[in-house]
Structure formats: structure tokens, C-alpha cells
């Protein structure tokens with residue numbers, strides 16, 4: 001692993017380690033995969049306005065999210081089915097999160113049960129949820145998460161239906177039975193044609209979900225609620241008005257609506273209307289410490305990492321996930337030093353220039 005110098009290098013290792021069906025599942029985006037490329041490229045169009053002659057002999061990357069201290073603003077995004085990447089599944093990822101002192105958002109579609117994840121380590125965990133037509137199943141998971149010491153619920157709102165992921169359609173991607181739902185919902189689909197994951201999603205997900213249902217979620221849990229998957233100022237305002245506790249600006253890693261904007265290009269419009277009332281997080285295309293810095297400069301409190309975590313897991317298990325987080329942290333540290341920002345609070349809007357801005 002000493003040979004690996006950036007997180008992108010894990011992708012090739014993951015490709016070698018995984019059966020094609022699973023690699024394609026992790027890697028793919030929707031349809032033309034335009035947004036998939038844009039999520040990454042849009043970060044590259046943002047340049048720095050570094051400040052010099054600032055004492056950067058000590059760099060402190062620590063921050064807090066919903067009051068929970070973490071070692072840096074780099075968290076683990078919810079991604080489905082980690083056992084397809086590595087036999088230890090979400091347990092390995094959670095142990096790496098604990099070792100790196102960060103927060104893991106465990107997917108509703110995890111392959112280990114949420115109790116197994118909880119008992120394997122003391123990382124701060126949030127549970128991501130989908131709302132099924134069978135609301136009782138979602139409600140039961142929320143209750144289990146509370147009992148297992150999860151600290152927040154992250155409601156994913158960009159999947160009324162599953163996006164068209166053409167590799168999964170071609171590969172006839174199998175949806176395995178998930179232990180969390182054994183005896184409640186059969187998640188297993190081995191399709192003759194098309195994607196099994198899509199077939200399961202369309203049978204299970206409640207496409208009627210709307211803003212009023214946040215009230216329902218509030219009525220069944222006292223945990224903070226974050227909404228993940230919005231991209232506009234209009235929806236950000238709705239989220240604040242509805243009283244949620246945080247927002248994740250996300251296009252689901254470009255797996256849902258192709259030609260959605262790259263997340264980093266819409267972050268500011270969301271931050272602008274939220275006006276600091278609740279935390280705004282961002283995910284999609286974060287592959288470098290410089291990307292983390294750019295997201296913070298444009299107003300995010302933290303970023304979530306999706307695919308690189310799964311690739312690290314597939315290539316090297318828990319150690320691979322740790323290495324992904326550590327590399328990003330090291331890159332963020334040097335970016336802060338070279339930009340003249342010894343602490344997270346020192347990172348400001350003036351430290352970056354977006355492509356629409358003239359040289360100021």
C-alpha cells in the first residue's frame with residue numbers, strides 16, 4: 001500500500017479485486033454519466049487565492065458536526081452493500097471511521113446489520129434511510145438505530161425512483177437479501193433482464209414521499225434529521241422551513257438524474273439561503289484535499305466521501321479505508337498550510353476563485 005499516493009489509485013486496485021458486476025455497480029453513474037464526470041471536473045475549475053506569511057507551523061483540521069467532534073471535515077458517505085466489496089463489509093468501514101475519528105453514515109442498504117456495525121466500534125454513526133411503501137419497515141429501522149446508539153438520521157430524498165444505471169441493466173445486477181430486512185422485506189432479486197437493484201427499488205420505495213412526511217419522521221424519532229440529495233436554493237429553504245437539522249448537497253454521486261449540476265457548483269446558492277442556520281454538507285466528486293478545502297471555502301461544514309471509500313475497502317479492507325481518509329486528510333493539511341489557513345475557521349470565501357469570477 002506504500003506505493004499508493006492518492007485516492008484515485010485505489011480505483012484500479014478495486015477494479016482488479018472485484019467481479020465486473022460489482023465494480024460496475026460501485027463505479028457507475030446514470031445514463032450518459034455526464035454528471036459523474038462533472039462532479040470531479042467542476043472542482044478542478046476552482047482556483048485558489050492563497051495567502052502567505054501566515055504562521056502555519058500548527059495546522060488544526062478538527063471540527064464538529066451536530067456537536068460531535070471529528071478530526072477533520074471528511075466523513076464517510078452512505079454507500080450500499082459493503083460486503084460486495086469486502087467480506088467484512090460495513091464493520092471494516094466503521095472500524096476505519098473510528099480509527100480516523102470521523103463519522104460514518106451507514107446506508108439503509110447495508111449488508112451488515114446496524115447492530116453489528118454498532119457493536120464493532122465506537123465511531124459516531126448516523127443512519128441513512130429510505131422511506132419504503134411499508135412505512136413500518138423504515139420506522140422499525142429508525143427505532144433500531146436509536147437503540148444502537150446512532151446519533152442522527154439522514155433521509156435521502158433524491159430517489160423516488162432509481163436512476164437508470166446502464167451497466168447494472170446490462171450486467172443484470174443482483175440485489176442480495178439484506179440482513180437488516182430479513183423476515184420483513186425480501187430484497188433479493190436475481191433478474192432475467194434489467195437491474196435487480198432497480199427492480200427491488202421500484203417495488204419498495206415510496207415515490208409519494210413529500211415534504212409533509214418530514215413531520216412523520218419527526219413524530220417517530222427524537223434524533224436530528226438531515227436531508228440528503230437537494231441541489232437548489234428553493235429546496236434548501238424548504239428544508240430550513242421544515243425544521244430539519246442539516247442538509248447534504250448531493251446528486252447521489254451522479255447515479256440518479258444525469259445532467260444534474262455538479263454539486264460544488266450549486267453549494268453557494270444553498271449556503272446563501274441557509275444563512276448558517278443549519279449545517280450544510282456536500283458530497284460528489286471529492287477526490288483531493290484541495291477539493292475538501294474548496295467545499296469549505298464555498299460554505300460547507302464538511303464533505304462526505306463515497307466511491308473512494310468503497311474502492312479502498314475493496315482493495316485493502318479496513319486498512320484501505322483508513323488510508324483513503326488519511327491521504328485526504330494529509331492533502332487537506334498541506335492545502336491549509338499553503339493557503340495560509342491554520343484552522344478550519346480560517347478558510348474563507350476569499351481563498352478561492354470560481355470560474356465565473358474575474359480575477360479580483
Ligand code: FNR
Nearest residue numbers: 026077078079080107156252253283284285306307
Ligand atoms: C451511493 N450513494 C448512496 N446514497 C444513499 O443515500 N444511500 C445509499 O445506499 C447509497 N448507495 C450508494 C452506493 C454506491 C456504490 C455509490 C457510489 C453511491 C450515494 C452516496 O451517498 C454519495 O452521495 C456519493 O457516493 C458521493 O459521490 P462520490 O464521492 O462517490 O463521487
